[in-house]
Amino acid sequence: MSENVLRLSGITKAYNRGAPNEVNVLRGIDLDVGTGEVVALVAPSGAGKSTLLHIAGLLDTPDAGKVEITGQDMTGRGDRKRTRVRRSDVGFIYQFHHLLPEFSALENIVLPQLANGVSKAAAEARAQELLDRVGIADRADHRPAALSGGEQQRVAFCRALANGPKLLLADEPTGNLDPGTSDQVFAALMDLVRGTGLSAVIATHNLDLAARMDRQIRLDAGQLVAD
Numbered sequence: 405m406s407e408n409v410l411r412l413s414g415i416t417k418a419y420n421r422g423a424p425n426e427v428n429v430l431r432g433i434d435l436d437v438g439t440g441e442v443v444a445l446v447a448p449s450g451a452g453k454s455t456l457l458h459i460a461g462l463l464d465t466p467d468a469g470k471v472e473i474t475g476q477d478m479t480g481r482g483d484r485k486r487t488r489v490r491r492s493d494v495g496f497i498y499q500f501h502h503l504l505p506e507f508s509a510l511e512n513i514v515l516p517q518l519a520n521g522v523s524k525a526a527a528e529a530r531a532q533e534l535l536d537r538v539g540i541a542d543r544a545d546h547r548p549a550a551l552s553g554g555e556q557q558r559v560a561f562c563r564a565l566a567n568g569p570k571l572l573l574a575d576e577p578t579g580n581l582d583p584g585t586s587d588q589v590f591a592a593l594m595d596l597v598r599g600t601g602l603s604a605v606i607a608t609h610n611l612d613l614a615a616r617m618d619r620q621i622r623l624d625a626g627q628l629v630a631d
């Protein structure tokens with residue numbers, strides 16, 4: 405098995421192919437992310453970072469090229485296999501928390517585990533432990549509306565890690581927060597990622613945050629350039 409948790413080779417993606425408004429978003433992307441490596445993806449708005457993260461996380465398929473997750477080549481694999489690998493190996497974080505409003509913080513972290521076959525008691529214990537690690541154990545019973553923006557994102561981080569993924573993909577995880585909060589919440593995310601030895605690709609416009617990761621790559625004209 406490859407030691408790369410994520411390997412992208414020759415990924416291309418166009419929207420509206422063949423039409424006058426064709427957009428060639430990705431033009432040959434090669435990227436290796438090793439075990440425990442945290443990579444900053446820096447890109448101007450519209451450069452295609454969401455497209456790239458969705459392809460890497462098996463939510464979308466490339467026009468050409470190969471996606472390997474934990475050494476498994478996903479090319480041509482059916483939806484069931486892709487969903488299984490995505491659920492067990494990949495965690496997603498977005499700019500907005502997307503928590504279920506009618507459930508508590510704890511329940512939001514428990515539910516994906518139940519969907520993955522974990523017992524209720526084990527899922528609750530893991531959820532409580534994750535909340536503790538991001539410093540909001542005392543907010544477990546609060547619904548999202550009763551949490552601050554920073555707390556909501558911390559819960560979203562816990563939910564993304566609930567099933568013990570190998571790869572975390574984050575799209576502007578603190579982009580919706582004011583600068584002071586963003587800094588603290590980002591530090592909590594990095595502690596969580598480092599503490600679990602997880603590999604991550606974290607998209608950010610913030611160069612200070614990017615500098616705290618192991619490596620920075622820039623998406624420019626559909627290709628990746630090392631910074």
Ligand SMILES: Nc1ncnc2c1ncn2[C@@H]1O[C@H](COP(=O)(O)OP(=O)(O)OP(=O)(O)O)[C@@H](O)[C@H]1O
Pocket residue numbers: 419420427429447448449450451452453454455456
């Ligand atoms: N379904 C689609 N159909 C047509 N064009 C699309 C589609 N999705 C994205 N695009 C175009 O592809 C380009 C890349 O989009 P993408 O969302 O990946 O960019 P992004 O870098 O994540 O941008 P942002 O930072 O603003 O979210 C943009 O020009 C966008 O308008």
